[in-house]
Amino acid sequence: MYVILVYDIGEKRVGKMLRLCRKYLNWIQNSVFEGEISEVRLKELILKAEKIMKKEEDDSLIVFSSPTNKFLDKQIIGKERSSIDVFL
Template structure:
């Protein structure tokens, strides 16, 4: 999961994600979670961000990699490399 959020929300998002995932580097988290935990993370993020200004991208890397965006799509892409 990667995020680009307003300065006034960045610490709240980081603190929330550190409860669920491993902090890799600035604005980047990763981890293996259950479906129920994944849904809790999604709902928590939706409550913390402004969907009209912020962007959170979730990469699901199971059998077929998928990309999901919460908030604005800053740079749409077709393929994940």
């Protein structure tokens, strides 16, 4: 499945969440990630993210998912943080 993940998390935990998400998805902008991921790996990511988050401090994680990225139009205005080209 194709996923766009967005988080809003306390400043003290941002570094941990960034490192975690980069293991699973492509970092495209501050607190925003995208990429192909299996359901199992997404569940794993969410479980690990919940251990970092403090819900009592209003931390949040939002996941948008689609069976494939073919249903999304992506337009980049300005500098792209990282290219997600696949090398074979």
